[in-house]
Amino acid sequence: MDTLGVMNPRRILFIASEAAPLVKVGGLADVVGALPPALRALGHDVRILLPKYEVIRPELIPIQRTLGPVSIPWQGKSLRVTVQVSTLVGTDVPLYLLDAPEMFAGEAIYYEHNGPGGMRLALERYVFFSWAVGHVLPILNWSPHILHCHDWHTAALPAVLTTSAQPAPVTILTIHNMEGQGKWSPAEIFSWLGLHGDESPLWQLRDQANNLNLLQLGIHGADAVTTVSPTYAKEIVIPEFGAGLETDLASRRGGVMGILNGIDAAHFNPAVDASLHARYDSQSVTVGKLANRRALLRELQLDYGLGPLFGFVGRLTGQKGVDLISAAVPDIVRGGGNLVVLGSGSPDIERAIKQAAADFPGAVRAVVKFDAQLAQRIYAASDFFLMPSRFEPCGLGQMIAMCYGALPIVRDTGGLHDTVSDLREAAGGTGLVFRHSDPQEFRDVIHEALRLYAEVDTMTMARQRGMSQDFSWTRSAQAYGHLYRHVHPTA
Numbered sequence: 001m002d003t004l005g006v007m008n009p010r011r012i013l014f015i016a017s018e019a020a021p022l023v024k025v026g027g028l029a030d031v032v033g034a035l036p037p038a039l040r041a042l043g044h045d046v047r048i049l050l051p052k053y054e055v056i057r058p059e060l061i062p063i064q065r066t067l068g069p070v071s072i073p074w075q076g077k078s079l080r081v082t083v084q085v086s087t088l089v090g091t092d093v094p095l096y097l098l099d100a101p102e103m104f105a106g107e108a109i110y111y112e113h114n115g116p117g118g119m120r121l122a123l124e125r126y127v128f129f130s131w132a133v134g135h136v137l138p139i140l141n142w143s144p145h146i147l148h149c150h151d152w153h154t155a156a157l158p159a160v161l162t163t164s165a166q167p168a169p170v171t172i173l174t175i176h177n178m179e180g181q182g183k184w185s186p187a188e189i190f191s192w193l194g195l196h197g198d199e200s201p202l203w204q205l206r207d208q209a210n211n212l213n214l215l216q217l218g219i220h221g222a223d224a225v226t227t228v229s230p231t232y233a234k235e236i237v238i239p240e241f242g243a244g245l246e247t248d249l250a251s252r253r254g255g256v257m258g259i260l261n262g263i264d265a266a267h268f269n270p271a272v273d274a275s276l277h278a279r280y281d282s283q284s285v286t287v288g289k290l291a292n293r294r295a296l297l298r299e300l301q302l303d304y305g306l307g308p309l310f311g312f313v314g315r316l317t318g319q320k321g322v323d324l325i326s327a328a329v330p331d332i333v334r335g336g337g338n339l340v341v342l343g344s345g346s347p348d349i350e351r352a353i354k355q356a357a358a359d360f361p362g363a364v365r366a367v368v369k370f371d372a373q374l375a376q377r378i379y380a381a382s383d384f385f386l387m388p389s390r391f392e393p394c395g396l397g398q399m400i401a402m403c404y405g406a407l408p409i410v411r412d413t414g415g416l417h418d419t420v421s422d423l424r425e426a427a428g429g430t431g432l433v434f435r436h437s438d439p440q441e442f443r444d445v446i447h448e449a450l451r452l453y454a455e456v457d458t459m460t461m462a463r464q465r466g467m468s469q470d471f472s473w474t475r476s477a478q479a480y481g482h483l484y485r486h487v488h489p490t491a
């Protein structure tokens with residue numbers, strides 16, 4: 001036992017491209033920022049290794065020590081890198097920053113603003129990152145039992161370790177979304193690394209388009225592969241969800257494990273949330289939400305409908321099924337409801353939802369921007385929260401909605417399946433679930449919500465059940481702790 005009384009703690013190094021609050025593009029950052037402190041609270045020695053991007057504000061990463069330098073062969077030259085040691089702000093998690101200014105300069109993380117040419121730059125950046133991690137492990141003065149990689153950006157690491165001399169630690173790959181894979185010409189990648197490509201069987205893998213595919217390397221090379229919900233883990237072995245790597249995933253001995261993400265329960269708490277018009281808890285949920293709804297409708301200059309308020313907060317992309325919401329707007333309005341949509345994303349989808357809202361100016365509003373405070377007010381004001389996603393690896397919106405007493409209306413997929421149960425089917429239901437990405441089916445579930453809203457006691461009890469769910473990171477950390485002990489049985 002260690003000093004915290006935890007049996008067999010492990011040493012684990014998270015290797016990732018993002019970590020909140022230092023550098024965030026999507027939900028990956030939330031996981032990498034929140035899971036290590038939760039694991040440390042269980043007694044594991046977890047540390048994080050990130051690229052030292054120029055965009056990270058220096059005051060957030062006070063440097064305690066510099067390790068190295070190490071010379072790394074890259075594109076026929078030798079690149080000098082160091083590792084700077086800091087602590088993840090607001091936590092006790094040791095943070096290693098790989099400092100290679102030639103590779104991590106500039107405004108963007110994934111070259112997301114660089115148009116079509118951005119993909120090559122991103123590939124170079126993350127192939128280099130994984131390659132460099134393999135070279136700096138010996139200078140950390142700390143030897144992890146497990147390297148925990150995340151998404152395609154660090155999925156090449158198991159392959160990199162086959163070409164480095166030291167005894168390789170155990171590797172875990174967590175897939176946060178199958179959409180990003182890191183595909184590129186093998187010849188070019190091998191020329192960057194100075195490899196022939198026959199150094200190990202992993203380097204000889206090719207995807208369906210004959211590319212070297214970094215996510216595929218991780219799927220075959222990691223000792224364990226996980227994803228962010230049990231249902232998404234089952235879905236990604238079939239073509240509809242596997243994005244071309246379904247056979248690779250299905251062929252893994254030991255399968256793919258699904259562990260649900262958590263949310264920051266202290267932050268998403270309507271009893272203390274300073275961005276709300278009125279604070280409330282599960283006892284005062286009905287009046288609290290009513291006050292928030294009145295205030296939000298006033299803020300957005302909407303008329304108060306006699307039916308429920310439906311809310312949506314999220315990226316306006318094909319994944320999120322916003323077209324189903326656009327098609328159901330007339331049903332919501334005819335049923336006396338209000339609808340508030342907050343999001344940004346694809347210009348076509350932004351235009352379509354704005355048009356659908358413009359047809360009913362007193363009842364519906366589409367706000368196209370990113371606004372974390374307004375998002376909280378929408379969660380608090382909504383009676384029903386819409387997530388008609390086509391696929392959803394885990395999804396945070398439905399969990400946040402339940403913390404705020406909004407009943408999620410979700411498609412039966414991925415993490416939505418694992419976190420929401422249908423009020424019509426289960427006595428302890430917390431929302432409404434529909435099966436197919438079909439406009440009529442979605443309109444039917446909207447009509448069910450309009451009907452349900454009149455049943456005040458049923459609504460209140462369902463809200464309270466949602467608010468009492470445990471979506472904490474502690475629960476996720478316990479599941480990862482189990483996995484760490486399984487892949488590395490002796491500490």
Ligand code: ADP
Binds near residue numbers: 315370397398
């Ligand atoms: P994904 O990671 O696929 O974007 P999630 O549901 O897992 O979807 O997480 C999205 C998170 O981002 C939620 O916390 C949601 O509230 C927040 N969010 C998304 N779009 C916006 C926006 N336009 N303004 C404020 N918050 C947003």
